[in-house]
Amino acid sequence: MGYLTTDKKKITTKTFSEMKAAGEKIAQLTSYDFTTAGIIDRAGIDSILVGDSASNVMAGNETTLPITIDEMIVYARAVARACKHCLVVCDMPFGSYQVSREEAVRNAVRIMKETGVDAVKLEGGAEMAGTIGAIVAAGVPVEGHLGLTPQSIHKFGGYGLRAKEEAEARKLLADAHALDQAGCFAITLEKVPAALASQVTREVKAATIGIGAGAGTDGQVLVYADALGMTQGFKPKFLRHFAQMAQCMTQGVQSYIEAVKTGSFPNADESY
Numbered sequence: 460m461g462y463l464t465t466d467k468k469k470i471t472t473k474t475f476s477e478m479k480a481a482g483e484k485i486a487q488l489t490s491y492d493f494t495t496a497g498i499i500d501r502a503g504i505d506s507i508l509v510g511d512s513a514s515n516v517m518a519g520n521e522t523t524l525p526i527t528i529d530e531m532i533v534y535a536r537a538v539a540r541a542c543k544h545c546l547v548v549c550d551m552p553f554g555s556y557q558v559s560r561e562e563a564v565r566n567a568v569r570i571m572k573e574t575g576v577d578a579v580k581l582e583g584g585a586e587m588a589g590t591i592g593a594i595v596a597a598g599v600p601v602e603g604h605l606g607l608t609p610q611s612i613h614k615f616g617g618y619g620l621r622a623k624e625e626a627e628a629r630k631l632l633a634d635a636h637a638l639d640q641a642g643c644f645a646i647t648l649e650k651v652p653a654a655l656a657s658q659v660t661r662e663v664k665a666a667t668i669g670i671g672a673g674a675g676t677d678g679q680v681l682v683y684a685d686a687l688g689m690t691q692g693f694k695p696k697f698l699r700h701f702a703q704m705a706q707c708m709t710q711g712v713q714s715y716i717e718a719v720k721t722g723s724f725p726n727a728d729e730s731y
């Protein structure tokens with residue numbers, strides 16, 4: 460865990476269960492690079508997720524499917540280096556845990572060894588319980604992910620609301636219990652009805668972290684670039700912009716251009 464530069468305690472998976480028990484909400488954002496993660500960590504976030512949304516946000520892909528474990532490791536290592544306080548979780552990318560239990564454990568161990576993150580996260584329900592159990596048994600904390608699972612986009616055919624029918628809701632509840640029993644310390648609930656997310660939250664030991672899952676979960680997660688208003692075309696109903704970074708950056712860039720073009724930058728003080 461190492462020494463911290465301020466008095467704020469390092470957050471662990473145990474802190475998550477203490478926060479759940481105390482009813483203290485958990486705030487998680489994604490991040491993929493050293494500079495941004497440092498700002499988010501020092502701002503006091505509880506957890507950073509190195510999401511496979513890096514595939515979209517960092518690499519410009521349409522989906523999360525193409526990102527590789529080697530790419531995730533580069534992002535995760537940079538984030539882990541920057542974080543002194545928050546719990547850092549790394550998404551296992553598509554293909555790195557579905558083939559076999561052995562390969563899943565090998566890749567989870569590799570992420571831990573090569574990045575310095577605190578935990579891994581993977582998508583799926585009861586069908587992943589055995590894999591999750593094996594990763595947890597190897598000593599690696601696992602966060603689950605239910606509801607809208609973007610790595611299965613081609614199976615579902617869209618990013619619509621999940622588990623709105625009774626049968627799907629019952630399946631999600633059973634999946635949540637399976638993940639809980641497999642030893643997940645947390646479960647992401649993405650784009651599901653608020654009432655269902657609240658029920659899962661009441662019934663499982665794991666801390667639930669919602670995105671488009673209402674206010675009843677133990678915590679919330681957003682892609683940082685969405686939350687800070689950088690991804691301007693993306694505005695699902697669940698998203699709130701907490702800053703207008705695209706506007707702010709545009710103004711900064713235009714000031715720079717203007718200063719270069721007019722010759723006001725660099726001035727004498729900025730020259731040798």
Ligand SMILES: Nc1nc(=O)c2c([nH]1)NC[C@@H]1CN(c3ccc(C(=O)N[C@@H](CCC(=O)O)C(=O)O)cc3)CN21
Binds near residue numbers: 511523684
């Ligand atoms: N920038 C970014 N933010 C995310 O939240 C995110 C990613 N990228 N990449 C991976 C997944 C994909 N995610 C998504 C994608 C779409 C919606 C969504 O609600 N889209 C539409 C509605 C689509 C529909 O109803 O079929 C929208 O309203 O924008 C939500 C989460 C969440 N993740």
Ligand SMILES: CC(C)C(=O)C(=O)O
Binds near residue numbers: 512513550649680681
């Ligand atoms: C949106 C969150 C939960 C995620 O999985 C990601 O950013 O990859």
Ligand SMILES: [Mg+2]
Binds near residue numbers: 511512550
């Ligand atoms: Mg993800």
